[in-house]
Amino acid sequence: MNRRSRSLGVIATALTVTMAIAGCGRDDDSSGGAAPGVTDDACPNAIDKDKGCIYLGTVTDLTGVFKGVGEPFTAGQKTFWDEVNKAGGIGDYEVDVTTYVKDSGYDPEKHAELFNEIKDDILAVTQSLGTAHTNAILEDATNESILVGPASLGSNWIFDDISLEVGSSYCTEAMNIVDYAADQGAKSVAVVHFPGDYGDDAMVGARIAAKERGLKFTDITTGTVDGGDDQSAAIGALLKAKPDYVVIATSPKEMASVVGGSAAQKFTGKFIGSIPSWNSAVLASPAGPAIKALYQQATSFPAWDADVPGMEKMRAAAGDQAPNDWYSIGYSSGYVLKAVLEKAIADDSLDREGMVDAANSLTGIDSEGTLPEGTANYEGDPNEAAVRVTQLNKVDEAASSKVSVAVEPFTGKTAEAYEFTEPCYLQK
DSSP states (O other): OOGGGSOOTTTOOSOOOOOOOOOSSOOTTOSSOSBTTEESSOOTTOSSTTSEEEEEEEEEOSSSTTHHHHHHHHHHHHHHHHHHHHTTOBTTEEEEOSTTEEEOTTOHHHHHHHHHHHGGGOSEEEEEEOHHHHHHHHHHHHHTTOOEEEESOOTTGGGOTTBOOOSOOHHHHHHHHHHHHHHTTOOEEEEEEOSSHHHHHHHHHHHHHHHHHTOEEEEEEOSSTTOTTOOHHHHHHHHHHOOSEEEEESOHHHHHHHHHHHHHTTOOOEEEEOGGGOOGGGGGSTTHHHHHHHEEEEESSOOTTOOSHHHHHHHHHHTTOOOOHHHHHHHHHHHHHHHHHHHHHHTTOOSHHHHHHHHTTOOOOOOTTSSOTTTTOTTSOHHHHOOOOEEEEEEOTTSTTSEEEEEEEEOOHHHHHOOOSSOGGGGO
16 A cells, blocks of 8 residues: 555545646757746756756745754755756756755744645745654645655654655654663653644654663753744753653754753763754754764764765765765755656656655665665555654764764664554644
């Protein structure tokens, strides 16, 4: 049973509408192209002026709490498609990911407004940053059969036909963190997290694993998203609970405040952060020494210096780009949409419905080592499709992106056995 055979009721109740689009391939008698976002005219900065253009949209955060993710992620995606275009594009087309880039400022309402501004001009969304933010456009995208690549690791994407999820979810990541902590002898864990879909997804995963492993569990929220430097309430709750390990699911700013503030009050527990909690800039903050001593990052993606073919290509293409793992993940995410486009073109179905069909026929892709094994098994059912691997990175100032592998990729016993039947954050 693939994802297209199931209801989207958990996330969006609307049915996918069949788009009546004439033709699938290039139409030499028309300058308009075969589908929204597909033109016979060349891309604005085309390498080959004789090729048509496929426009992909981006709605991201370039000015808000996660601009440290959105900026490099967007730059990495541009580099990936620049390299594809230099190599001849895809079929009769080059790909444009710069014309329709919009900044939501990490505001879900604005995110939806911006999607509506560009949706008639794009074939698919190559980046939609934020879990709640992507949920805000999901019904409209479903109604119009627009594939979306979430720059988010919510556990909900595996249940959705139009989502091109990559990597382990925040929920799975947190399960693995807690299993690791239990294996190190921990007796108690806490989660410090943003309220909302991202933070709640991590919290629920940690809670599930803590119950499975018999650990004392404490749930601590930051109060608001983008809570800033004043995390005294969260720090106070943490000092009271005195956990052996802390899962932290915030932005880097709050992570630095919590780790630094707790350490200043003699807290010695270990912190392991969800993937978005890290940015190397925190090392220059007053919390830098505490972060070096107490913090690790959880992720399912290889770090900048990884010795795999795709990362070697990424580093060569990056030029003078400062090493940044969000840039490399943005670059790596391109492999998925490239595979979908290639399949749609091979099927003579380069339109929105054809893209959705192509995506949901994939049983995996070759990302040249840049994405975790099992990525893009969209033909499988949700539980089968869930990626469950996590690695832990330590702060390493000698590494290009300031982190290196501390614990090789693993799947803990909780995540291995867990059956995904609904998004974790709905279990809050």
